[in-house]
Amino acid sequence: MIRRLAVFGATGDLTARFLLPALAALEAAGQLGGPLQLTGAGREDWSSEKYREWIAAQFDRHGAHLPAEAREAVQASARYLRADVTDPADVAAAIAGDGPVAVYLALPPALFPPVITALHEAGLPAGSRVVLEKPFGEDLASAQELNRLLAELVPEQAVFRVDHFLAMTTVQNVLGSRLANRVLEPIWNSTHIAEVEIVWDETLALEGRAGYYDHVGALKDMIQNHLLQLLCLVAMEPPITLGERDLRDRKVDVLRSVRLLTEYDVVHRTRRARYLPGRIGGRDIPAYVDEEGVSPERRTETFAEVELELDSWRWAGTTFRLRSGKALGADRKEVAVRFRSVPHLPFGHSGEALPNVLRFNLEPEGLTLDVTGIGAHAHELTPLSLTAQMGPPGLPAYGRLLLDVLTGDPVLSIRGDEAEEAWRVVEPVLSAWDKDLVPLEEYPAGSAGPPPRERYGDGPQRREDLLHEPAAPPVS
Known part of the structure; x- marks a missing residue:
């Protein structure tokens, strides 16, 4: 050590x-x-x-x-x-x-x-x-250059690109629930899972972090690293072991399988917004652009949402929605795995069977399964929730990460190629947002976020050529 x-x-x-x-x-x-x-x-x-x-x-x-x-x-x-x-x-x-x-x-x-x-x-x-x-670099090119500099300094095994999310108890339990329970792994695929939501919504506003946050925004601060790491753990193939090579190889496989978004996809499958004045918990919150240290001309987003698909045998047909926002009305920090509806209900008109949802609650840490059961009357369907509370972690997340650094165990750090693949996923979004192809919406602090909009939305006139899906190439 x-x-x-x-x-x-x-x-x-x-x-x-x-x-x-x-x-x-x-x-x-x-x-x-x-x-x-x-x-x-x-x-x-x-x-x-x-x-x-x-x-x-x-x-x-x-x-x-x-x-x-x-x-x-x-x-x-x-x-x-x-x-x-x-x-x-x-x-x-x-x-x-x-x-x-x-x-x-x-x-x-x-x-x-x-x-x-x-x-x-x-x-x-x-x-x-x-x-x-994090963030490791500002884009793919800077991440590659940073990896080159590090390779000249120390071996890759001595580089710890840390993400404290990976040391959280519930995040670790994503793997435990999948890989240690036979009831889950056989149905952990697109045949049974329609959608996975990975959400980090928080009531915290800027809280004096303008010097950092105004240069990155929600997409780089949360989705490019933290939420993509959670995506890897949810979607990865079972590793041979939980050793650093096997685990990190499988995480890289997931990032490589993410279908890159075209400009058309970015217009229709991403959202960005920033908060207006409002109230949270009895406190008056100024608009983001009025926070000390913010430069409005940067057009930094405080809310970002991205829908991704994976080109893999296991996940073709499942949507992965990654979302993070600041100054919202309620904290929601979870991985929600939404299963497909049952093919047939023999209960007549006695109620609706909502799709099952398995929720890995990140803060506070816990596990919830939303199911449908029988109510007070025969054949009457009613929603039920089965909840498990996690015991207190033995060490805080940063304690676990520091211990790994001191002992030389890189299993929870991010490998160089993994960091680059994460930038590959978000670069098309950053590029389209820089072109202003996606409107920067607004939402009041303390609200649920930007209001629902039509899928094809309204936006700058120069987006009109993207509002129709490109025709498929002719078959040769």
């Missing part, structure tokens, strides 16, 4: 809200197996003592539930360096020490290339690892 962790961006929100509590959780669980040296590198002109005081304040805000002894151990292990993390000399000072180091880039993605270059010039000790947050 690596005994040194260097965090670049050590005073940021990610470090405060997730990394520090994750380290304390690992300490409390006895998973670190001994002292871990934490080096924080940032722009603030702080001493190590000042940094440890800041860590204590962040634990009060984000980790008060953790044992005091664990919090104090993390705090005592920390040192701080003021550093320009794109400068090789400053980087060399931040990673100096005995033995390999895990370098966590808790930074804006635009800084990844110069920081990786600086790490290369500074010289990483043998056996070191590099951790990158």
